[in-house]
Amino acid sequence: MNYEQELLKRLIEKYEKSKAFLTGVFTQRVALTVSKEVWIQRQMENPEEKRLFFAVLEELKGQGLIDYSWVKFEKYNLIDKIWLIPREESIQACYRRLGSAPAKEKADSLRGLIQKYRAPLNPQAPLYGFLADCEADLLKKQQIRTFFTDDMSFNEDLLRCLVFMEQNQGEQQERLMSSALYGDSKYFEHRIKPKALSVLRALKKRDLTGGDGERMPADDALLLEKGIVRWPEILEFTGRLAVKMGAGEMDAPVIDYSNQIYGAYINAETVKHTASVAADGIRRVIFIENKANYVWYVSQGPARDELVVFHGGFYSPIKGRWFRLVYDACRRQPHTVQFFHWGDIDAGGFRIFCRLKEQIVPELMPYRMDLDTLRQYRKQAMAITSETYLKTLEKMEQDPEYAVFHAVIGMMRKERIRLEQEQMILGIETRG
Numbered sequence: 001m002n003y004e005q006e007l008l009k010r011l012i013e014k015y016e017k018s019k020a021f022l023t024g025v026f027t028q029r030v031a032l033t034v035s036k037e038v039w040i041q042r043q044m045e046n047p048e049e050k051r052l053f054f055a056v057l058e059e060l061k062g063q064g065l066i067d068y069s070w071v072k073f074e075k076y077n078l079i080d081k082i083w084l085i086p087r088e089e090s091i092q093a094c095y096r097r098l099g100s101a102p103a104k105e106k107a108d109s110l111r112g113l114i115q116k117y118r119a120p121l122n123p124q125a126p127l128y129g130f131l132a133d134c135e136a137d138l139l140k141k142q143q144i145r146t147f148f149t150d151d152m153s154f155n156e157d158l159l160r161c162l163v164f165m166e167q168n169q170g171e172q173q174e175r176l177m178s179s180a181l182y183g184d185s186k187y188f189e190h191r192i193k194p195k196a197l198s199v200l201r202a203l204k205k206r207d208l209t210g211g212d213g214e215r216m217p218a219d220d221a222l223l224l225e226k227g228i229v230r231w232p233e234i235l236e237f238t239g240r241l242a243v244k245m246g247a248g249e250m251d252a253p254v255i256d257y258s259n260q261i262y263g264a265y266i267n268a269e270t271v272k273h274t275a276s277v278a279a280d281g282i283r284r285v286i287f288i289e290n291k292a293n294y295v296w297y298v299s300q301g302p303a304r305d306e307l308v309v310f311h312g313g314f315y316s317p318i319k320g321r322w323f324r325l326v327y328d329a330c331r332r333q334p335h336t337v338q339f340f341h342w343g344d345i346d347a348g349g350f351r352i353f354c355r356l357k358e359q360i361v362p363e364l365m366p367y368r369m370d371l372d373t374l375r376q377y378r379k380q381a382m383a384i385t386s387e388t389y390l391k392t393l394e395k396m397e398q399d400p401e402y403a404v405f406h407a408v409i410g411m412m413r414k415e416r417i418r419l420e421q422e423q424m425i426l427g428i429e430t431r432g
Contacts, residue, residue, distance in 0.1 A: 031083035239307030380423035
């Protein structure tokens with residue numbers, strides 16, 4: 001065993017967790033208690049290893065890096081404590097012996113990288129705020145603790161990927177993105193993906209309470225929201241739509257979906273090349289968040305002037321483009337078209353509704369997400385047990401953005417309940 005490296009590594013780790021690391025003032029020793037260091041105790045059972053260990057201690061002491069003490073009445077036999085010499089030059093010498101840059105230097109290097117990649121981002125972008133917080137944390141703690149590593153090359157690769165995903169407005173397959181960013185189709189999957197997902201989870205967590213019903217989306221869903229997919233996304237709808245391909249060509253093909261009354265599908269590549277959508281005769285559009293509810297609703301036979309669109313939660317950039325094409329087609333109708341969204345009666349469902357309304361469909365209205373619906377399906381409702389979740393609802397009830405839900409939120413808080421879409425289907429089928 002390399003006693004010098006192991007000792008200095010553990011002592012520096014303790015130093016970086018101490019107040020002295022931040023203040024430069026040593027109010028107490030940064031020390032190891034040998035009796036608590038199992039790795040040392042095991043080696044001391046061998047006389048030759050014990051002799052070698054003592055020799056390393058004496059050498060490091062002679063170089064002014066550490067000092068140590070003996071157990072009382074056990075001089076030259078049992079070591080009690082080993083500590084760093086509390087001087088800046090000694091600490092720096094320890095880093096050099098370890099072949100490692102000081103933690104503060106690494107933190108400063110990472111801050112510089114983050115500033116570089118944060119600069120082109122929109123200040124309103126979630127990633128911009130997240131990276132700003134990381135910078136502040138690095139400045140305060142003077143070391144790298146979460147999300148990033150000591151490897152600046154890796155950190156730059158991660159930042160390049162995060163910025164790409166933040167700015168991405170289309171659909172990118174994982175391996176094609178990896179090839180474009182790194183010249184290696186598998187580099188993202190093998191190296192960057194776990195860390196990228198940890199950042200995406202942190203970003204999403206800012207919007208979630210972590211309480212009842214506020215589940216973290218699966219990894220694939222987090223990436224999909226940024227337009228990153230393994231294979232092209234499939235979008236589902238049912239209604240009288242016709243899709244014109246190409247960009248202005250007179251003979252561009254038109255795909256008519258109006259006869260697919262049991263559900264139609266369009267893939268992301270088709271959406272990319274869609275010039276326009278026609279929605280002749282459509283008077284009502286309903287976006288449905290949950291797949292089971294979408295399937296059930298279509299099975300009931302929507303009206304001929306109705307368009308049903310599977311929403312699927314927080315939509316991807318390509319699905320957002322599809323929703324805009326559909327919305328624009330309906331807005332071109334000579335008559336008024338109503339737009340509805342059906343989602344869970346919970347914090348997540350309210351957020352999903354408001355995102356669609358704010359970004360694409362200003363006229364959007366909730367469907368079966370009101371006070372009367374919650375009363376009607378009271379027996380199917382689920383209990384809210386999280387106080388944090390209730391505080392989130394309280395904030396929503398005071399927020400004008402969620403005004404359309406204030407009445408139902410009041411009942412949710414009072415009775416501590418929420419309602420998932422699927423429960424409504426069960427309630428309908430139970431009543432026959």
